[in-house]
Structure formats: C-alpha cells, structure tokens
Amino acid sequence: MTETLPLFPLGTVLLPGASLPLHVFEPRYRQLTVDLVTGAVPGKLFGVVAVREGWTPDDHGMEGVHHVGCTAELRDVRRLPDGRFDIVTRGSRRFRLLDIDADTKPYLMGTVEHLPDVETPADAGDLTRMLISSARDAHRRYCATAWKSDDWSEPEADVEPGTLPHVLAADCLLPIGDRQQLLEQTSPTERLRMVRALMARETGLLSQLRAVPAPMTTFAVEHSFN
Numbered sequence: 001m002t003e004t005l006p007l008f009p010l011g012t013v014l015l016p017g018a019s020l021p022l023h024v025f026e027p028r029y030r031q032l033t034v035d036l037v038t039g040a041v042p043g044k045l046f047g048v049v050a051v052r053e054g055w056t057p058d059d060h061g062m063e064g065v066h067h068v069g070c071t072a073e074l075r076d077v078r079r080l081p082d083g084r085f086d087i088v089t090r091g092s093r094r095f096r097l098l099d100i101d102a103d104t105k106p107y108l109m110g111t112v113e114h115l116p117d118v119e120t121p122a123d124a125g126d127l128t129r130m131l132i133s134s135a136r137d138a139h140r141r142y143c144a145t146a147w148k149s150d151d152w153s154e155p156e157a158d159v160e161p162g163t164l165p166h167v168l169a170a171d172c173l174l175p176i177g178d179r180q181q182l183l184e185q186t187s188p189t190e191r192l193r194m195v196r197a198l199m200a201r202e203t204g205l206l207s208q209l210r211a212v213p214a215p216m217t218t219f220a221v222e223h224s225f226n
Contacts, residue, residue, distance in 0.1 A: 002098060005047040005071065006032050007108040009057050013179035014048040014070040016091045017163040018170035024085040028106040033085045036074045044074040047110055048089075049097055050180055057100060057108060067097045068115060068184045091166065094183060117162050118186050128161055131192035138199035139168045145206045146173070162188040165195035172202055 008029060014020050024033050035041045049069035051057065057064040072089040079085055095112040102108055120128065136154065155167045169182055178198055185191045 002111055002113045004101075005045065005095075005110050005112055006035070006041055006105065007047045007049060007057075007069075007097075007100065007110040008032065008072070009049050009051045009065050009108065011051055011176070013050045013066075013176055013183055014072055014089070014091045015166035015170055015179065015183060016070055016094060017159065017167040018091045019075075020048070020072065020089045020091065022087050022089060024087060030083060030085060032107045033074075033077065033087060037077055045071050045092065046074075047095060047097070047112060048072045048091075049110070050176060053176075058102070061102075062097070062100055065097065065100075066180055068094060068180070069097055069110075069112075070094055070183060115186065117188050120161075120188055124189060128189060128192070131189060131196065132161060132164060135165065135168060135192045135196040135199070138196045138203070139171065142172055142199045142203045142206075145203050145210075161192065165191035168195050169198065172199060174198060174202065 008022075010022075012020075024030055032041070032046065036044050036046065047069050048071075049057075049065040049067075051065055052060075052063070055064035071092040073092050074087060075090050076088040077085060078087070094115040096115050097110050097112055099111040100108055101110070140154070155164060159167055165182060165188075169179060174182075182191060182194055182198070185194060
C-alpha cells in the first residue's frame with residue numbers, strides 16, 4: 001500500500017527511533033513546518049531521504065536521493081523571530097521512495113511504500129539475545145572511547161530488537177554510507193550484526209588515532225643583532 005508524504009532531503013540518514021534536531025531556514029521547508037503544526041499535513045509526519053553526494057533532487061529527481069528513507073515525527077517546534085524554526089523530530093518507519101512530485105506543493109512530495117522487516121524465525125531467540133548483548137557491549141566500548149566521560153546513556157532495555165541497531169548507531173559518528181546500508185537492511189538479526197561490527201570498527205579507529213603522538217610544533221624566532 002502506498003501513501004504520499006512531504007519530503008525533506010538531507011545530507012544525513014535518519015534512523016528509526018533516533019532523534020534529529022533541524023534548523024529550518026529555506027522558505028519551502030518553513031511552509032512545511034507550518035503545515036505540520038497546523039495539521040495541513042496529517043499526523044505531523046514527513047519523510048527524510050539522504051541526498052546522494054554531488055546530486056540534488058531538484059536537479060536530478062529520483063536519482064538525486066537514496067530510495068530508502070525514514071518517516072520523521074515532529075516532536076517539538078520553536079519559531080524564531082525572523083520566521084525560521086528550530087524543530088526536533090524522531091525517526092519512525094522505514095519506507096521505499098517510489099516517485100517524487102515537485103509541482104503540487106512548495107516542497108517536494110513523495111509516493112512511498114513502507115518497508116517491513118523480514119520475519120525472524122521462531123527458533124532464533126537465543127541468537128537474537130546474544131546479538132543484542134554483544135551489540136550493546138560494542139556500543140558501551142564505543143561511547144567510552146569516543147566521549148571519554150560518562151556523559152552518555154544506554155538505550156532502554158525494552159527497545160525492540162529491530163529498532164535497537166538504529167538507536168545504537170545514532171550515537172556513533174558513522175559515515176552516511178554505513179548509516180544508509182543499516183537503514184536498508186530488512187533483517188533484524190543482520191542489523192544487529194552490522195551495528196556490532198561497525199561499532200567495533202569505529203572504536204578501533206578512534207583508539208588508533210589517540211595512540212598517535214601529536215606532532216611537535218616548532219616556532220621560528222627572528223634574532224636581531226643590532
């Protein structure tokens with residue numbers, strides 16, 4: 001079943017369960033924000049799709065964006081004196097983008113179909129629990145290495161297994177390509193494996209960077225013998 005959603009193309013990937021604050025300044029997306037607040041767009045929902053590097057949907061249409069995105073739920077709005085907005089959104093459901101309409105509204109509209117997860121086998125409970133535990137452990141190690149403080153919190157214990165990898169990845173400064181692959185993965189167990197491996201990779205990279213000594217700085221001093 002398809003539906004139509006306003007689209008907000010961005011240079012990032014929104015993941016289900018993850019928060020995304022946005023500063024809205026373009027006139028068309030200011031109008032989108034007004035329509036979300038007033039109910040002209042029902043459900044306070046719009047779609048976020050990642051822009052392909054070097055492309056734009058305005059110039060290249062469907063080819064300018066990745067075709068799997070995530071619906072964003074508007075959670076908070078603050079209007080600034082000059083008409084801009086600071087908003088907070090939260091990722092909700094994954095979708096596949098089927099078509100873009102650039103004419104009906106000031107902002108882009110997309111025809112989408114929601115992208116369900118593949119069903120996890122009934123006998124995969126032990127595997128899922130093991131992957132959840134190891135993914136959370138990898139997340140702890142990453143946060144401890146990245147932040148060097150206790151200024152972070154673990155996701156709640158009751159986060160759905162299918163959503164947990166997305167919530168864990170939201171804390172990690174992953175490249176857009178990795179985040180997009182994670183969003184496109186339809187198997188909950190494979191997503192857990194992916195996020196565990198990505199967290200381990202990023203933790204290793206951070207550790208290597210911190211092990212490299214800082215370069216010595218030399219200063220040129222001009223002497224006068226007058």
